[in-house]
Amino acid sequence: MTRARDIVILGLSLSSSWGNGHATTFRALIRGLAASGHSVLFLERDVPWYASQRDLPSPDFCTLAYYNAIDAMIVAHGARLNEADAVIVGSYVPEGQELIDRLGRLRPRRLCFYDIDTPVTLACLEKGEEPYVARRQIPLFDIYFSFSGGGVLERLEHRYGARKALALYCSVDADRYVNTKEPLRWDLGYLGTYSADRQPTLERLLIEPARRLPDHRFVVAGPQYPREIEWPANVERIDHLPPSEHPSFYSRQRFTLNVTRADMVAAGWSPSVRLFEAGACAVPIISDDWRGLSDLLPDGKALVIARTSDDVVNALTKMDDEKRQRIGQAARREVLANHTGLARARQMTSALAMLDQDPPATMTTYPKFDSVRRM
Template sequence: MSGHYDIVILGLSLSSSWGNGHATTYRALIHGLQTHGQRVLFLERDVPWYASSRDLPNPDFCTLDYYGSVAELLERHTETLRQAGAVIVGSYVPEGVAVIDALSAMALPNWHFYDIDTPVTLAKLGRGDEEYLARRQIPLFDSYLSFSGGPLLRRLETEFGARAALPLYCSVDADRYGPTGEAQEWDLGYLGTYSPDRQPALERLLLEPARQMPERRFVVAGSQFPADIVWPDNVERIEHLPPSEHRSFYNRQRFTLNVTRADMIAAGWSPSVRLFEAGACGTPLIGDIWEGLDQMFPSGSIVLALDTATVIRTLRDTTDAERNAMATAARRHVLAEHTATARAGELLAILGKHAQAIRPSA
């Protein structure tokens, strides 16, 4: 592949949102970059589990290409990578350590690591697990862009040797998420892939309320949940919900639940893209509690819940006027701080410090 690209991203997946949260994050960010006039190439490892479930095989906002091995990546894309204004490697890229070593050998003048899993990454490195990033590689990048902010950034610099650790939170494409006026079908819903460390919170904050409120309706959408989970009769299950259906899904809930992985709760400052999507849709949020959440969502825009009783009380006692006030506050904050266009602008400011090849916003 030839031609100049402002930014080349090597990420886990753009084409398939099945079983991962990366695709949604990349789609929003690249949409934002397009708004700023950037020409983006996304390089994705061609793996069977995504190839068989692609819900965006031909994006209209960037160029998407696949490679079958590290050798094929270098054979087909070396010149493109060298000519790019900036190169970004993401977390969980298959054979990520080999990919990073190969790119490091090119002496790219403007390249960065984007970690959409920072607390998980550092926990893995602490165990000596270098699945997609080796500890020795962190100082190689011009910057370490992190899904998580807060104190974790300082740790990346002092303990792991990152040249510059900077927050690049996920975001929402405001053109694709908003109120629809649809009738509400569920009192509380949840969207997320199964994770063992999230399941106790899902049990406590949705399944147990469902058992105690049989007259209410609940929904859980997401893949990879074990077959032995006993779902209450009033909990509807959706195995996989493509991003094209997220907006409608949120709009049909009275409240939506956000549940955070244990590593990210411990680190804090790790907002899920689901928070921003639901907020943009004007769907009131119930969330678990972690440091930094009050900065992402100010008081009055989200219900913080640690236990079943809080969720039941919220569903039972919150008036429509109170729900509408929460939804309005959350939507106003998301549109002011967490849109894809705003996040892309933050990224361009970072990249622009390292090379003049990045064109300014149009």
């Protein structure tokens, strides 16, 4: 076990999970850090959207502080930022570029980035867009923790100059995500905020099967779906589910559907938190296909990969309960072994421990790299 560390995280939101997968990711990770004896200060920009939808305003596993402006935050927390073992900035933080520059000038012991949106980040950088981190800033971080693994890590190091790029996938809180043993209510369900690039897959893998199977029950939970979507009569809609209700939601499904953003499909090795949540609840998962998925949950053993509406219909109508339950239990074993918040906390702190003998990155020391190199 590595020594106890003091970590400061500046992330999009910890307090509100409304339309925000970052919150559940940070909660599982920080709970794992706390259980391992580490202390965490989470600094969250106080923005109206999350302030009006907070479902965890005062966590008991870390210190959560809100700020309204970067200058005021630096004044209030500068000493902690300087003394912490690591300062970690998350993706999509408001005024991210300015925040990273200001933190760099403070010269913290370790400055890291946790990209919970790596495929989106790289797609933006390819187009010359820099919404929350600039290309010039990537070499400044001691570690670039990435939500995506595989070849994306080499791309971050060789093309964008990351000093050290490491996969830190999302994770699940194993104590909170267990099957509730409630009676089954739906044959297939999906949990996710509306996304235009996911919608065609949702149409193919849930809405069309619902049309073909009018005697089966379906559900879609999540906000921001356009009113003009024509839901079949056997598809129930739930606008929002707080994380506390996720285990019950999954447990009442015969199967649950996982649908992946287009950028993440293109990148590969980019599992969503919903994949691990459902797996922890031992609910059989039907998922769209992407590179690296079977490395995490083997197809046919720990989940079912569906490419067409027929694949979903066949799973719902032809798979017997014994096999269905066997797949769900295999997913749970895999998730508990490798994808809990405690496992991610150990990965993060082990990576930080490896840096102890290295000089920290600074705002004036850049590693050499070929800015136009193509992978």
